[in-house]
Amino acid sequence: MRHSILLIISGSIAAYKSLDLIRRLQEHDIAVRCILTKGGAQFITPLSVASLSNNPVYEELFSLKDEAEMGHIRLSREADLVVVAPASADLIAKMANGQTDDLASATLLAANKKILVAPAMNTQMWQHPATQRNLSHIREDGAIIIEPGAGLLACGETGSGRMAEVETILAAISKHLYTGALHGTKALVTSGPTYEAIDPVRFIGNHSSGKQGHAIAAALARHGANVTLISGPTALPDPKGVTVKHITSAEEMLAACEAALPCDIAVCAAAVADWKVSEPTARKLKKAKDGEAPELRLIENPDILAHIAQHPKDRPNLVIGFAAETENVLENAAAKLKRKACDWIVANDVSEGKAFNATENSVTLVTAKSQQNWPLQSKEAIAEQLVQNIITHRSAK
Numbered sequence: 423m424r425h426s427i428l429l430i431i432s433g434s435i436a437a438y439k440s441l442d443l444i445r446r447l448q449e450h451d452i453a454v455r456c457i458l459t460k461g462g463a464q465f466i467t468p469l470s471v472a473s474l475s476n477n478p479v480y481e482e483l484f485s486l487k488d489e490a491e492m493g494h495i496r497l498s499r500e501a502d503l504v505v506v507a508p509a510s511a512d513l514i515a516k517m518a519n520g521q522t523d524d525l526a527s528a529t530l531l532a533a534n535k536k537i538l539v540a541p542a543m544n545t546q547m548w549q550h551p552a553t554q555r556n557l558s559h560i561r562e563d564g565a566i567i568i569e570p571g572a573g574l575l576a577c578g579e580t581g582s583g584r585m586a587e588v589e590t591i592l593a594a595i596s597k598h599l600y601t602g603a604l605h606g607t608k609a610l611v612t613s614g615p616t617y618e619a620i621d622p623v624r625f626i627g628n629h630s631s632g633k634q635g636h637a638i639a640a641a642l643a644r645h646g647a648n649v650t651l652i653s654g655p656t657a658l659p660d661p662k663g664v665t666v667k668h669i670t671s672a673e674e675m676l677a678a679c680e681a682a683l684p685c686d687i688a689v690c691a692a693a694v695a696d697w698k699v700s701e702p703t704a705r706k707l708k709k710a711k712d713g714e715a716p717e718l719r720l721i722e723n724p725d726i727l728a729h730i731a732q733h734p735k736d737r738p739n740l741v742i743g744f745a746a747e748t749e750n751v752l753e754n755a756a757a758k759l760k761r762k763a764c765d766w767i768v769a770n771d772v773s774e775g776k777a778f779n780a781t782e783n784s785v786t787l788v789t790a791k792s793q794q795n796w797p798l799q800s801k802e803a804i805a806e807q808l809v810q811n812i813i814t815h816r817s818a819k
C-alpha cells in the first residue's frame with residue numbers, strides 16, 4: 423500500500439527546503455499532497471510545489487475549486503500523516519488556539535491523523551515565552567515537534583530556530599509511518615450502542631458508552647493498524663488516527679461493517695440492540711384517547727459478530743467478540759464463542775450495573791483452548807492488553 427502525506431508549507435524562508443522534502447518523499451514512493459499558506463507562497467510558488475508533488479496545490483479555504491476537489495476534511499482523511507514544514511510561529515499559534523481562518527489551520531483542526539511539526543523562525547521568536555507556550559499546548563494536543571537546529575539564520579542572526587534538515591524530517595516521517603507491530607494490518611472495530619427507531623422521536627437503546635470499543639480502536643491504531651471504527655451514538659470524541667463511521671441502527675452498523683471488509687482483525691465491542699421495531703412509524707405516535715398504550719412488535723436484528731465470523735468470502739483472520747453477561751459468565755461466553763464461530767470472546771460481567779459506563783472493568787479472555795482472567799483495570803489498559811494478545815497471536819502464526 424502506498425503511503426501518503428499531507429504537507430503543509432507555511433511562511434518561512436525554510437519553505438525552499440520543503441521542495442527538497444517533497445522530492446525525497448517521492449523517491450521513497452510516498453505520495454504527497456500540499457497545502458501552501460499565503461505566507462508560504464511568498465517564498466515558493468504553487469507551480470513548483472505542484473510540479474514536484476504531481477498533485478494540485480491547495481491554497482484557499484473558501485475556494486470553490488479546492489473545496490470541490492478535496493475539501494479541508496478529506497485532505498487529512500486521505501493522508502496517513504500530516505506534516506507541517508516549515509511551521510511558522512503564526513501557524514503554531516493558530517494550532518494552539520484552534521483558530522481556523524485559513525485552509526492550513528482549518529485542516530489542522532479537522533485532522534484525524536498524527537501531526538508532525540517542524541518549526542522555523544528567528545531565534546527571538548522561537549525563544550519567546552508565547553511561542554514556547556503554544557508549542558507545549560500543541561504537544562499536549564498530540565503533535566510531535568521536530569526540533570529546529572541552531573546556526574546562522576536567514577535573517578543574519580545566529581541561534582536556534584532553523585528548520586530541521588530534510589533528512590531529520592524524513593526520519594521522523596518514516597518512524598511514524600512504518601512503526602507498530604500491527605503496521606500493514608487492517609482492523610475493524612464496532613463500538614457503542616445502536617438505536618432502533620420506534621417513530622421519528624423515540625427509539626430503543628441501551629446503556630453502552632462506547633468507552634471500551636473506542637479504547638480498542640485507539641490502541642490498535644497506536645500499534646500501527648489501519649483502523650475503521652463503526653460507532654453507534656456515543657458522547658465520545660473520535661479517537662485520533664482512526665477512520666470513524668457513525669451509524670445509528672444495527673442494520674446501518676452491518677452495512678458499514680460489510681463496506682469495511684476485507685480486514686485482518688475484527689473486534690465487535692458494540693452493544694447491538696438484539697431487536698428492532700418491525701414497523702417504525704413515519705409519524706410520531708400519539709397517545710390514544712382511551713389511554714391504551716401502543717403495542718410494539720419486535721423482530722430480531724442481524725447478528726453482526728456472527729455475520730463477520732461466518733463470512734463466506736471475507737472472514738477476517740481473527741474475529742473477537744464481547745459477551746455481556748449477568749450470570750454464568752464463563753459458560754455463556756464459551757457457548758457464545760461456539761455459536762457465533764468467533765475466535766475469542768472478552769467476557770464481561772454486567773450484573774448490578776458493572777461495566778456499562780464505568781471507566782474500569784474486569785474481564786476474562788475466552789478462547790477455544792484457554793481462559794485468561796484479567797484484573798480490574800481501566801478500559802484503556804484492557805484495550806492495550808487485548809492488542810498485546812493480538813500481536814502475540816499474529817507473531818506466533
Ligand code: CTP
Nearest residue numbers: 690691692694723724725726727743744745746
Ligand atoms: N453482537 C452483534 N450483533 C448483534 C448482537 C450482538 O454483533 N445483533 C455482538 C456484540 O458486539 C458482542 C457479541 O455479539 O461482541 C455478544 O453480545 P451479547 O449482547 O453479549 O450477546 P447476544 O448475542 O446479544 O446474546 P444474549 O443477549 O442472548 O446474551
